[in-house]
Amino acid sequence: MHLKTIAELSRGLAAGEFSSAELTRAFLERIERFDGQLNSFITVTAESALAAAADADARRAAGEAGPLTGIPIAHKDIFCTEGVRTSCGSRMLDNFIAPYSATVVERMAAAGCVMLGKTNMDEFAMGSSNETSYYGPVRNPWDTDRVPGGSSGGSAAAVAARLAPGATGTDTGGSIRQPAALTGLTGLKPTYGRVSRWGMIAFASSLDQGGPIAATAEDAALLLNAMAGFDPRDSTSIDQAVPDYTAHLGESLEGLRIGLPKEYFGAGLDPEVAAAVHAAVREFEALGASVREVSLPNSHLAVPAYYVVAPAECSSNLSRFDGVRYGYRCEAPKDLEDLYKRSRGEGFGAEVKRRIMIGTYALSAGYYDAYYLKAQQVRRLISDDFRRAFGEVDVLLGPTAPTPAFRLGEKTDDPVTMYLSDIYTIAVNLAGLPGLSLPAGFAAGLPVGLQLIGDYWSEARLLNAAHRYQQVTDWHRRVPAAFR
Protein backbone atom coordinates (compact mmCIF):
# COMPACT_ATOMS: atom_id res chain seq x y z
CA MET A 1 0.00 0.00 0.00
CA HIS A 2 2.82 2.38 0.88
CA LEU A 3 4.14 2.55 -2.69
CA LYS A 4 0.86 3.93 -4.01
CA THR A 5 0.33 7.62 -4.63
CA ILE A 6 -2.36 9.56 -2.79
CA ALA A 7 -4.52 9.44 -5.93
CA GLU A 8 -4.16 5.65 -6.06
CA LEU A 9 -4.85 5.30 -2.32
CA SER A 10 -7.92 7.47 -2.74
CA ARG A 11 -9.22 5.15 -5.46
CA GLY A 12 -8.38 2.11 -3.31
CA LEU A 13 -10.35 3.52 -0.38
CA ALA A 14 -13.27 4.38 -2.66
CA ALA A 15 -13.26 0.87 -4.13
CA GLY A 16 -13.20 -0.69 -0.66
CA GLU A 17 -9.86 -2.45 -1.30
CA PHE A 18 -8.70 -1.34 2.15
CA SER A 19 -9.97 0.87 4.95
CA SER A 20 -8.44 4.03 6.32
CA ALA A 21 -7.83 2.15 9.56
CA GLU A 22 -5.76 -0.46 7.68
CA LEU A 23 -3.93 2.21 5.73
CA THR A 24 -3.19 4.27 8.82
CA ARG A 25 -1.93 1.23 10.72
CA ALA A 26 0.33 0.35 7.79
CA PHE A 27 1.97 3.79 7.79
CA LEU A 28 2.24 3.87 11.60
CA GLU A 29 4.02 0.52 11.42
CA ARG A 30 6.41 1.86 8.80
CA ILE A 31 7.19 4.87 10.99
CA GLU A 32 7.84 2.52 13.91
CA ARG A 33 10.06 0.32 11.80
CA PHE A 34 12.05 2.88 9.81
CA ASP A 35 12.07 6.26 11.48
CA GLY A 36 14.92 5.33 13.83
CA GLN A 37 17.15 5.63 10.75
CA LEU A 38 15.73 8.97 9.60
CA ASN A 39 14.48 10.98 12.61
CA SER A 40 11.81 12.49 10.36
CA PHE A 41 9.10 12.70 13.06
CA ILE A 42 9.25 14.73 16.28
CA THR A 43 5.87 13.47 17.50
CA VAL A 44 3.83 10.49 16.28
CA THR A 45 0.13 10.73 17.12
CA ALA A 46 -0.77 7.06 16.69
CA GLU A 47 -3.80 7.01 18.94
CA SER A 48 -5.54 10.08 17.50
CA ALA A 49 -4.60 8.91 13.98
CA LEU A 50 -6.41 5.61 14.49
CA ALA A 51 -9.42 7.46 15.89
CA ALA A 52 -9.44 9.83 12.89
CA ALA A 53 -9.12 6.86 10.55
CA ALA A 54 -12.13 5.19 12.18
CA ASP A 55 -14.06 8.44 11.74
CA ALA A 56 -13.05 8.59 8.11
CA ASP A 57 -14.21 5.02 7.54
CA ALA A 58 -17.54 5.87 9.19
CA ARG A 59 -17.95 8.94 6.97
CA ARG A 60 -17.23 6.82 3.93
CA ALA A 61 -19.78 4.23 5.03
CA ALA A 62 -22.29 7.09 5.37
CA GLY A 63 -21.55 8.17 1.80
CA GLU A 64 -19.82 11.39 2.83
CA ALA A 65 -16.29 10.72 1.58
CA GLY A 66 -14.24 13.15 -0.49
CA PRO A 67 -10.98 12.44 -2.33
CA LEU A 68 -8.84 12.86 0.80
CA THR A 69 -11.13 11.14 3.30
CA GLY A 70 -9.02 8.62 5.19
CA ILE A 71 -5.67 9.58 3.60
CA PRO A 72 -2.86 9.66 6.19
CA ILE A 73 -0.59 12.71 6.09
CA ALA A 74 2.05 14.34 8.28
CA HIS A 75 2.23 17.97 9.34
CA LYS A 76 5.43 19.94 9.62
CA ASP A 77 5.86 20.77 13.30
CA ILE A 78 5.47 24.48 12.52
CA PHE A 79 1.68 24.13 12.19
CA CYS A 80 -0.17 24.44 15.50
CA THR A 81 -2.17 21.33 16.39
CA GLU A 82 -4.57 21.68 19.30
CA GLY A 83 -3.62 19.42 22.18
CA VAL A 84 -0.46 18.18 20.47
CA ARG A 85 3.06 19.49 21.08
CA THR A 86 4.05 22.02 18.41
CA SER A 87 7.79 22.50 18.83
CA CYS A 88 8.89 24.27 15.64
CA GLY A 89 12.08 22.23 16.04
CA SER A 90 13.10 24.36 19.01
CA ARG A 91 13.91 23.88 22.68
CA MET A 92 11.93 27.11 23.12
CA LEU A 93 8.69 25.25 22.30
CA ASP A 94 9.61 21.75 23.48
CA ASN A 95 6.89 22.03 26.14
CA PHE A 96 4.36 23.91 23.99
CA ILE A 97 1.02 22.12 23.63
CA ALA A 98 -0.81 24.28 21.10
CA PRO A 99 -4.15 25.60 22.42
CA TYR A 100 -5.58 25.83 18.88
CA SER A 101 -5.08 24.41 15.40
CA ALA A 102 -3.72 26.18 12.32
CA THR A 103 -6.18 26.87 9.51
CA VAL A 104 -4.24 24.44 7.30
CA VAL A 105 -4.58 21.71 9.93
CA GLU A 106 -8.31 22.39 10.33
CA ARG A 107 -8.89 22.43 6.58
CA MET A 108 -7.06 19.17 6.00
CA ALA A 109 -8.87 17.52 8.90
CA ALA A 110 -12.17 18.75 7.47
CA ALA A 111 -11.19 17.19 4.12
CA GLY A 112 -10.78 13.88 5.97
CA CYS A 113 -6.97 13.67 6.16
CA VAL A 114 -5.63 11.58 9.03
CA MET A 115 -2.66 13.15 10.83
CA LEU A 116 0.08 10.60 11.54
CA GLY A 117 2.25 13.04 13.44
CA LYS A 118 4.44 16.12 13.35
CA THR A 119 7.61 16.19 11.30
CA ASN A 120 11.09 17.36 12.16
CA MET A 121 12.37 20.64 10.76
CA ASP A 122 15.15 23.18 11.06
CA GLU A 123 14.61 25.27 14.19
CA PHE A 124 11.93 27.88 13.44
CA ALA A 125 12.36 26.89 9.75
CA MET A 126 15.80 28.50 9.64
CA GLY A 127 18.09 26.20 7.75
CA SER A 128 18.64 24.35 4.49
CA SER A 129 19.70 20.96 5.80
CA ASN A 130 17.50 20.12 8.80
CA GLU A 131 20.62 20.16 10.97
CA THR A 132 19.52 23.08 13.18
CA SER A 133 16.65 21.12 14.81
CA TYR A 134 16.71 20.80 18.61
CA TYR A 135 15.60 17.19 17.98
CA GLY A 136 18.66 16.29 15.93
CA PRO A 137 19.26 16.15 12.20
CA VAL A 138 17.02 14.31 9.75
CA ARG A 139 18.71 11.91 7.35
CA ASN A 140 18.05 11.55 3.65
CA PRO A 141 16.49 8.16 2.78
CA TRP A 142 18.52 8.07 -0.44
CA ASP A 143 21.76 8.13 1.56
CA THR A 144 21.54 8.38 5.32
CA ASP A 145 24.95 10.10 5.52
CA ARG A 146 23.38 13.03 3.66
CA VAL A 147 20.93 15.75 4.56
CA PRO A 148 17.33 15.77 3.26
CA GLY A 149 17.46 19.54 2.76
CA GLY A 150 15.52 21.99 4.86
CA SER A 151 13.74 23.44 6.49
CA SER A 152 10.88 20.97 5.77
CA GLY A 153 13.41 18.11 5.90
CA GLY A 154 11.32 15.83 8.12
CA SER A 155 8.29 16.09 5.83
CA ALA A 156 10.46 15.37 2.79
CA ALA A 157 12.33 12.42 4.35
CA ALA A 158 9.07 10.92 5.65
CA VAL A 159 7.38 11.05 2.24
CA ALA A 160 10.51 9.94 0.34
CA ALA A 161 10.75 6.84 2.58
CA ARG A 162 6.99 6.38 2.22
CA LEU A 163 6.37 6.73 5.95
CA ALA A 164 3.55 9.04 4.87
CA PRO A 165 2.02 9.45 1.40
CA GLY A 166 2.10 13.25 1.67
CA ALA A 167 2.97 16.03 4.07
CA THR A 168 2.72 19.74 4.62
CA GLY A 169 5.69 22.07 4.49
CA THR A 170 6.42 25.76 4.60
CA ASP A 171 8.66 27.74 2.30
CA THR A 172 10.28 31.06 3.23
CA GLY A 173 13.35 30.83 0.98
CA GLY A 174 13.06 27.36 -0.53
CA SER A 175 12.07 25.22 2.44
CA ILE A 176 9.53 23.13 0.49
CA ARG A 177 11.24 23.06 -2.89
CA GLN A 178 14.85 22.38 -1.87
CA PRO A 179 14.07 19.37 0.39
CA ALA A 180 11.64 18.04 -2.25
CA ALA A 181 14.50 18.29 -4.77
CA LEU A 182 17.04 16.58 -2.51
CA THR A 183 14.69 13.66 -1.75
CA GLY A 184 13.12 13.10 -5.19
CA LEU A 185 9.66 14.52 -4.46
CA THR A 186 7.19 17.06 -5.83
CA GLY A 187 6.85 20.15 -3.64
CA LEU A 188 4.87 23.31 -4.29
CA LYS A 189 5.26 26.75 -2.77
CA PRO A 190 2.05 28.58 -3.67
CA THR A 191 1.57 32.28 -4.44
CA TYR A 192 1.99 34.44 -1.33
CA GLY A 193 -1.50 34.78 0.15
CA ARG A 194 -2.85 31.51 -1.30
CA VAL A 195 -2.55 29.35 1.85
CA SER A 196 -3.44 30.72 5.26
CA ARG A 197 -0.57 31.47 7.62
CA TRP A 198 -2.88 31.45 10.66
CA GLY A 199 -1.46 29.06 13.24
CA MET A 200 1.70 28.56 11.19
CA ILE A 201 4.48 29.78 13.47
CA ALA A 202 5.86 32.92 11.84
CA PHE A 203 9.46 33.21 10.65
CA ALA A 204 9.45 35.97 8.00
CA SER A 205 5.85 37.04 7.50
CA SER A 206 6.20 38.68 4.08
CA LEU A 207 7.81 35.51 2.67
CA ASP A 208 6.33 32.50 4.53
CA GLN A 209 3.91 30.29 2.65
CA GLY A 210 2.64 26.77 3.35
CA GLY A 211 2.32 24.10 0.68
CA PRO A 212 2.26 20.36 -0.05
CA ILE A 213 5.07 17.81 -0.41
CA ALA A 214 4.12 14.55 -2.15
CA ALA A 215 5.36 12.01 -4.65
CA THR A 216 3.54 13.41 -7.67
CA ALA A 217 2.09 16.62 -9.05
CA GLU A 218 -1.36 15.01 -8.99
CA ASP A 219 -0.97 14.34 -5.25
CA ALA A 220 0.29 17.88 -4.65
CA ALA A 221 -2.81 19.16 -6.48
CA LEU A 222 -5.11 17.05 -4.28
CA LEU A 223 -3.44 18.36 -1.13
CA LEU A 224 -3.42 21.98 -2.33
CA ASN A 225 -7.16 21.73 -3.00
CA ALA A 226 -7.62 21.17 0.73
CA MET A 227 -4.98 23.67 1.93
CA ALA A 228 -5.72 26.72 -0.22
CA GLY A 229 -8.30 29.41 0.31
CA PHE A 230 -9.12 32.74 1.88
CA ASP A 231 -8.88 33.01 5.64
CA PRO A 232 -10.10 36.16 7.39
CA ARG A 233 -7.85 35.26 10.35
CA ASP A 234 -4.70 35.78 8.25
CA SER A 235 -4.44 39.45 7.33
CA THR A 236 -2.22 38.62 4.34
CA SER A 237 -4.54 35.95 2.95
CA ILE A 238 -5.90 37.03 -0.43
CA ASP A 239 -9.56 36.55 -1.29
CA GLN A 240 -9.20 34.79 -4.61
CA ALA A 241 -11.28 31.85 -5.82
CA VAL A 242 -9.63 28.43 -5.46
CA PRO A 243 -9.83 26.40 -8.67
CA ASP A 244 -9.87 22.59 -8.61
CA TYR A 245 -6.14 22.03 -9.06
CA THR A 246 -6.72 18.52 -10.41
CA ALA A 247 -9.04 19.72 -13.20
CA HIS A 248 -6.36 20.79 -15.71
CA LEU A 249 -3.56 18.34 -14.93
CA GLY A 250 -3.94 16.46 -18.17
CA GLU A 251 -4.08 19.39 -20.57
CA SER A 252 -1.66 19.48 -23.47
CA LEU A 253 1.54 21.51 -23.17
CA GLU A 254 1.35 22.38 -26.87
CA GLY A 255 2.28 26.04 -27.16
CA LEU A 256 3.50 26.43 -23.57
CA ARG A 257 6.32 28.99 -23.57
CA ILE A 258 9.13 27.99 -21.22
CA GLY A 259 11.96 30.37 -20.32
CA LEU A 260 15.36 29.24 -19.07
CA PRO A 261 16.84 32.00 -16.90
CA LYS A 262 20.47 32.10 -18.01
CA GLU A 263 21.54 33.19 -14.51
CA TYR A 264 20.33 29.82 -13.17
CA PHE A 265 22.77 27.87 -15.31
CA GLY A 266 26.03 29.65 -14.44
CA ALA A 267 29.05 28.91 -12.26
CA GLY A 268 28.33 26.85 -9.15
CA LEU A 269 25.80 24.55 -10.83
CA ASP A 270 26.84 20.90 -10.57
CA PRO A 271 27.36 19.60 -14.15
CA GLU A 272 25.34 16.43 -13.53
CA VAL A 273 22.44 18.50 -12.17
CA ALA A 274 22.70 20.72 -15.26
CA ALA A 275 22.66 17.65 -17.53
CA ALA A 276 19.52 16.30 -15.85
CA VAL A 277 17.76 19.66 -16.18
CA HIS A 278 18.71 19.93 -19.87
CA ALA A 279 17.39 16.41 -20.48
CA ALA A 280 14.11 17.47 -18.87
CA VAL A 281 13.98 20.51 -21.13
CA ARG A 282 14.07 18.15 -24.13
CA GLU A 283 11.16 16.18 -22.65
CA PHE A 284 9.14 19.37 -22.31
CA GLU A 285 9.96 20.24 -25.95
CA ALA A 286 8.78 16.79 -26.99
CA LEU A 287 5.55 17.49 -25.09
CA GLY A 288 4.98 20.54 -27.29
CA ALA A 289 6.50 23.37 -25.24
CA SER A 290 8.71 25.99 -26.84
CA VAL A 291 11.87 26.91 -24.97
CA ARG A 292 13.93 30.07 -25.03
CA GLU A 293 16.56 31.73 -22.89
CA VAL A 294 15.50 34.65 -20.69
CA SER A 295 17.37 36.85 -18.25
CA LEU A 296 16.69 37.70 -14.61
CA PRO A 297 19.59 40.17 -14.30
CA ASN A 298 19.25 40.86 -10.58
CA SER A 299 19.28 37.18 -9.54
CA HIS A 300 22.66 37.53 -7.82
CA LEU A 301 21.12 40.05 -5.40
CA ALA A 302 18.39 37.71 -4.13
CA VAL A 303 20.40 35.94 -1.42
CA PRO A 304 21.92 39.21 -0.10
CA ALA A 305 18.50 40.95 0.04
CA TYR A 306 16.89 37.89 1.61
CA TYR A 307 19.44 37.85 4.44
CA VAL A 308 18.23 41.30 5.44
CA VAL A 309 14.48 40.91 4.94
CA ALA A 310 14.14 37.44 6.50
CA PRO A 311 16.31 38.10 9.60
CA ALA A 312 14.68 41.52 10.13
CA GLU A 313 11.21 39.97 10.12
CA CYS A 314 12.42 37.03 12.22
CA SER A 315 13.93 39.30 14.87
CA SER A 316 10.57 41.02 15.16
CA ASN A 317 8.43 37.84 15.05
CA LEU A 318 10.59 35.93 17.52
CA SER A 319 10.47 38.73 20.08
CA ARG A 320 7.24 37.09 21.27
CA PHE A 321 9.26 34.28 22.86
CA ASP A 322 9.96 35.93 26.19
CA GLY A 323 9.68 33.15 28.78
CA VAL A 324 6.55 34.74 30.23
CA ARG A 325 3.43 33.44 28.51
CA TYR A 326 4.41 30.06 27.07
CA GLY A 327 7.45 28.09 26.06
CA TYR A 328 10.83 27.77 27.73
CA ARG A 329 11.71 29.74 30.86
CA CYS A 330 15.21 29.75 32.40
CA GLU A 331 15.81 28.59 35.97
CA ALA A 332 15.84 31.16 38.80
CA PRO A 333 15.86 34.47 36.91
CA LYS A 334 17.31 37.26 39.06
CA ASP A 335 15.31 40.03 37.38
CA LEU A 336 13.07 40.57 34.36
CA GLU A 337 15.93 41.31 31.96
CA ASP A 338 17.73 38.17 33.09
CA LEU A 339 14.50 36.23 32.55
CA TYR A 340 14.20 37.49 28.97
CA LYS A 341 17.85 37.11 28.10
CA ARG A 342 18.50 33.68 29.52
CA SER A 343 15.15 32.21 28.45
CA ARG A 344 15.93 33.33 24.90
CA GLY A 345 19.64 32.58 25.04
CA GLU A 346 19.01 29.03 26.32
CA GLY A 347 15.78 28.40 24.37
CA PHE A 348 17.10 29.31 20.92
CA GLY A 349 19.82 27.48 19.00
CA ALA A 350 22.84 29.04 17.30
CA GLU A 351 21.34 29.64 13.82
CA VAL A 352 18.21 31.27 15.23
CA LYS A 353 20.35 33.53 17.43
CA ARG A 354 22.53 34.50 14.46
CA ARG A 355 19.49 35.50 12.43
CA ILE A 356 17.85 37.40 15.28
CA MET A 357 21.09 39.33 15.74
CA ILE A 358 21.49 40.11 12.02
CA GLY A 359 17.89 41.33 11.92
CA THR A 360 18.27 43.36 15.09
CA TYR A 361 21.38 45.00 13.66
CA ALA A 362 19.74 45.74 10.28
CA LEU A 363 16.76 47.37 11.97
CA SER A 364 18.73 49.32 14.57
CA ALA A 365 18.96 53.11 14.59
CA GLY A 366 21.26 54.43 11.89
CA TYR A 367 21.36 51.21 9.83
CA TYR A 368 17.76 50.95 8.64
CA ASP A 369 18.27 52.75 5.32
CA ALA A 370 21.50 50.97 4.47
CA TYR A 371 20.07 47.50 5.09
CA TYR A 372 16.30 47.15 5.35
CA LEU A 373 15.27 49.92 2.96
CA LYS A 374 17.98 48.91 0.49
CA ALA A 375 16.84 45.28 0.64
CA GLN A 376 13.21 46.30 0.01
CA GLN A 377 14.36 48.26 -3.06
CA VAL A 378 16.39 45.31 -4.34
CA ARG A 379 13.31 43.17 -3.76
CA ARG A 380 11.43 45.43 -6.17
CA LEU A 381 14.16 45.00 -8.82
CA ILE A 382 14.00 41.22 -8.44
CA SER A 383 10.22 41.26 -8.73
CA ASP A 384 10.45 43.48 -11.83
CA ASP A 385 12.82 40.96 -13.46
CA PHE A 386 10.14 38.29 -13.12
CA ARG A 387 7.43 40.64 -14.38
CA ARG A 388 9.44 41.27 -17.56
CA ALA A 389 10.16 37.56 -18.03
CA PHE A 390 6.46 36.69 -17.72
CA GLY A 391 5.79 39.14 -20.54
CA GLU A 392 7.73 36.75 -22.81
CA VAL A 393 7.11 33.27 -21.40
CA ASP A 394 4.51 31.36 -19.34
CA VAL A 395 6.78 29.39 -17.06
CA LEU A 396 10.43 29.60 -16.00
CA LEU A 397 12.44 26.39 -15.69
CA GLY A 398 15.75 25.71 -13.99
CA PRO A 399 17.42 23.64 -11.30
CA THR A 400 15.90 23.79 -7.79
CA ALA A 401 19.25 23.50 -6.02
CA PRO A 402 22.82 23.82 -7.34
CA THR A 403 23.87 20.36 -6.11
CA PRO A 404 22.25 17.11 -5.01
CA ALA A 405 22.06 16.33 -1.26
CA PHE A 406 25.26 17.19 0.61
CA ARG A 407 26.75 15.33 3.57
CA LEU A 408 25.72 15.96 7.15
CA GLY A 409 28.16 18.46 8.64
CA GLU A 410 29.48 19.54 5.24
CA LYS A 411 28.15 23.11 5.45
CA THR A 412 27.52 23.62 9.16
CA ASP A 413 30.78 25.49 9.85
CA ASP A 414 30.04 28.38 7.55
CA PRO A 415 26.53 29.89 7.52
CA VAL A 416 27.12 31.73 4.24
CA THR A 417 28.00 28.51 2.38
CA MET A 418 24.78 26.99 3.69
CA TYR A 419 22.76 30.04 2.60
CA LEU A 420 23.97 29.68 -0.99
CA SER A 421 22.26 26.28 -1.32
CA ASP A 422 19.02 28.29 -1.75
CA ILE A 423 20.40 30.46 -4.54
CA TYR A 424 17.70 29.45 -7.10
CA THR A 425 14.73 29.40 -4.75
CA ILE A 426 14.96 32.60 -2.70
CA ALA A 427 14.03 35.10 -5.43
CA VAL A 428 10.65 33.38 -5.83
CA ASN A 429 9.78 34.14 -2.19
CA LEU A 430 10.96 37.74 -2.48
CA ALA A 431 8.62 38.19 -5.46
CA GLY A 432 5.80 36.14 -3.84
CA LEU A 433 5.45 33.85 -6.87
CA PRO A 434 4.49 30.16 -6.97
CA GLY A 435 7.33 27.67 -7.50
CA LEU A 436 7.29 23.90 -7.84
CA SER A 437 10.09 21.36 -7.60
CA LEU A 438 9.76 17.98 -9.25
CA PRO A 439 12.16 15.04 -9.59
CA ALA A 440 14.07 15.06 -12.88
CA GLY A 441 16.72 12.37 -12.64
CA PHE A 442 19.76 11.54 -10.59
CA ALA A 443 23.29 12.83 -10.10
CA ALA A 444 25.76 10.40 -8.50
CA GLY A 445 22.80 8.27 -7.39
CA LEU A 446 21.02 11.18 -5.68
CA PRO A 447 17.79 12.83 -6.81
CA VAL A 448 17.88 16.04 -8.87
CA GLY A 449 15.10 18.59 -8.62
CA LEU A 450 13.76 20.73 -11.42
CA GLN A 451 12.08 24.01 -10.55
CA LEU A 452 9.14 25.52 -12.41
CA ILE A 453 8.26 29.12 -11.56
CA GLY A 454 5.00 30.73 -12.65
CA ASP A 455 3.30 34.09 -12.51
CA TYR A 456 0.97 34.90 -9.62
CA TRP A 457 -1.90 32.39 -9.14
CA SER A 458 -0.56 30.01 -11.80
CA GLU A 459 -0.35 26.96 -9.51
CA ALA A 460 -2.68 25.01 -11.80
CA ARG A 461 -0.40 25.62 -14.78
CA LEU A 462 2.73 24.54 -12.86
CA LEU A 463 0.95 21.39 -11.68
CA ASN A 464 -0.25 20.71 -15.23
CA ALA A 465 3.29 21.03 -16.65
CA ALA A 466 4.72 18.83 -13.87
CA HIS A 467 1.96 16.22 -14.29
CA ARG A 468 2.46 15.94 -18.05
CA TYR A 469 6.20 15.51 -17.52
CA GLN A 470 5.43 12.79 -14.96
CA GLN A 471 3.28 10.98 -17.56
CA VAL A 472 6.38 10.48 -19.75
CA THR A 473 9.01 9.94 -17.02
CA ASP A 474 9.18 7.74 -13.94
CA TRP A 475 11.59 9.63 -11.65
CA HIS A 476 8.69 10.34 -9.29
CA ARG A 477 8.02 6.60 -8.87
CA ARG A 478 11.53 5.82 -7.64
CA VAL A 479 11.76 4.89 -3.97
CA PRO A 480 15.07 4.46 -2.11
CA ALA A 481 15.94 0.74 -2.00
CA ALA A 482 16.24 0.50 1.79
CA PHE A 483 12.67 1.77 2.27
CA ARG A 484 10.71 -0.06 -0.43
Add this chain to the structure above:
Amino acid sequence: MSLERSEVESIAHLARLAIDEADIPRYATELSSILGLVEQMNSVDTHGVAPMAHPQDVHQRLRPDAVTEADRREQFQRIAPQVENGLYLVPKVIE
Protein backbone atom coordinates in the same frame (compact mmCIF):
# COMPACT_ATOMS: atom_id res chain seq x y z
CA MET B 1 31.87 45.12 7.42
CA SER B 2 33.58 43.65 10.43
CA LEU B 3 31.85 43.71 13.80
CA GLU B 4 33.74 44.45 17.01
CA ARG B 5 33.24 42.51 20.20
CA SER B 6 31.40 45.49 21.76
CA GLU B 7 28.99 45.64 18.79
CA VAL B 8 28.10 41.96 19.18
CA GLU B 9 27.44 42.56 22.87
CA SER B 10 25.27 45.55 22.07
CA ILE B 11 23.25 43.69 19.41
CA ALA B 12 22.74 40.73 21.77
CA HIS B 13 21.51 43.15 24.44
CA LEU B 14 19.07 44.84 22.03
CA ALA B 15 17.76 41.39 21.04
CA ARG B 16 17.60 40.31 24.72
CA LEU B 17 19.75 37.28 24.06
CA ALA B 18 22.18 35.97 26.64
CA ILE B 19 25.25 34.69 24.80
CA ASP B 20 28.35 33.09 26.31
CA GLU B 21 31.45 35.29 26.58
CA ALA B 22 33.42 32.54 24.92
CA ASP B 23 31.12 32.56 21.87
CA ILE B 24 31.43 36.28 21.12
CA PRO B 25 34.44 36.01 18.78
CA ARG B 26 32.64 33.30 16.78
CA TYR B 27 29.49 35.43 16.53
CA ALA B 28 31.60 38.41 15.45
CA THR B 29 33.16 36.39 12.64
CA GLU B 30 29.91 34.77 11.49
CA LEU B 31 27.80 37.92 11.65
CA SER B 32 30.52 39.86 9.80
CA SER B 33 30.59 37.25 7.06
CA ILE B 34 26.78 37.38 6.72
CA LEU B 35 26.93 41.17 6.52
CA GLY B 36 29.64 40.81 3.87
CA LEU B 37 27.20 38.71 1.82
CA VAL B 38 24.40 41.23 2.41
CA GLU B 39 26.54 44.16 1.30
CA GLN B 40 26.70 42.75 -2.22
CA MET B 41 23.41 44.67 -2.53
CA ASN B 42 25.48 47.84 -2.74
CA SER B 43 26.68 46.84 -6.21
CA VAL B 44 23.36 48.06 -7.64
CA ASP B 45 22.04 51.61 -7.73
CA THR B 46 18.54 51.69 -6.22
CA HIS B 47 18.10 55.45 -6.30
CA GLY B 48 14.40 56.22 -6.83
CA VAL B 49 13.28 52.56 -6.62
CA ALA B 50 10.10 52.20 -4.54
CA PRO B 51 10.69 49.78 -1.64
CA MET B 52 8.58 46.62 -1.85
CA ALA B 53 6.99 45.49 1.41
CA HIS B 54 4.38 43.08 0.07
CA PRO B 55 4.80 40.78 -2.92
CA GLN B 56 1.63 42.00 -4.59
CA ASP B 57 1.48 45.48 -3.05
CA VAL B 58 -1.77 44.53 -1.37
CA HIS B 59 -2.80 46.77 1.49
CA GLN B 60 -3.62 45.58 4.97
CA ARG B 61 -7.22 44.44 5.19
CA LEU B 62 -9.28 45.96 7.99
CA ARG B 63 -12.26 44.39 9.74
CA PRO B 64 -15.04 45.88 11.85
CA ASP B 65 -13.92 46.58 15.40
CA ALA B 66 -16.03 43.85 16.94
CA VAL B 67 -15.16 41.11 19.42
CA THR B 68 -14.58 37.88 17.50
CA GLU B 69 -12.69 35.77 20.04
CA ALA B 70 -14.06 34.04 23.09
CA ASP B 71 -12.28 34.47 26.44
CA ARG B 72 -9.84 31.55 26.66
CA ARG B 73 -7.57 32.93 29.34
CA GLU B 74 -7.64 29.80 31.48
CA GLN B 75 -6.71 27.59 28.59
CA PHE B 76 -3.90 29.90 27.46
CA GLN B 77 -2.54 30.27 30.97
CA ARG B 78 -2.42 26.53 31.47
CA ILE B 79 0.71 26.46 29.27
CA ALA B 80 2.37 29.47 30.92
CA PRO B 81 5.53 28.97 33.00
CA GLN B 82 4.13 30.74 36.08
CA VAL B 83 0.69 32.23 36.76
CA GLU B 84 -1.30 33.22 39.82
CA ASN B 85 -4.91 34.43 40.03
CA GLY B 86 -5.05 34.87 36.27
CA LEU B 87 -1.84 36.91 36.15
CA TYR B 88 1.47 36.02 34.52
CA LEU B 89 4.25 36.10 37.09
CA VAL B 90 7.69 37.60 36.43
CA PRO B 91 10.46 38.65 38.82
CA LYS B 92 9.74 41.82 40.76
CA VAL B 93 10.18 44.92 38.57
CA ILE B 94 9.35 47.71 41.06
CA GLU B 95 11.31 47.98 44.32
